[in-house]
Amino acid sequence: QQQVKQSPQSLIVQKGGISIINCAYENTAFDYFPWYQQFPGKGPALLIAIRPDVSEKKEGRFTISFNKSAKQFSLHIMDSQPGDSATYFCAPKGRDDKIIFGKGTRLHILP
């Protein structure tokens, strides 16, 4: 049962460009909407997260946009850098603390 759908599966962006990754979910009991970044050989690490009472959150070059009615949220990376090359996961969390991961987006930033 796929509760979280993430797209695209892979993404290639020129340095300085904008990277956009999308996530759609089904479970309305989620109350925390994070994006995790994972480098090879490492565990996922929180990049940025949003709670459902706001529609957008920006931290430096990273922005989450949240659409509660559409049950979607997205990650925007402005001025993408080669160091941003990694795999990104949306992983919404519910009030029961259950975390469901998307399948991941492999992002490659061309130098």
Place this chain on the structure above:
Amino acid sequence: EAGVAQSPRYKIIEKRQSVAFWCNPISGHATLYWYQQILGQGPKLLIQFQNNGVVDDSQLPKDRFSAERLKGVDSTLKIQPAKLEDSAVYLCASSLSRPSNTEAFFGQGTRLTVV
């Protein structure tokens, strides 16, 4: 603040052998998770603990996998006997349970290769 500690980092075993992984979560984190991450895929939840009680183990292959969290702190995940398809990275994570809308912290994982 110390992170989530996992050991070993790497393990190679033959099929039908047994293996155990250990996790020490962040102090004070009541919720502990074990995930299986197959190469190129997203992490899949195996089991979730709240203190020393199991909250969700619906995707744990109970005929070969077992996990425990003694005294609500450290946790071990065991596979017996291992199959080739168990080759994956096993991630442990922990989080506060209250409030629920807080991040989970992940360890570096244990990379298991079954040959």
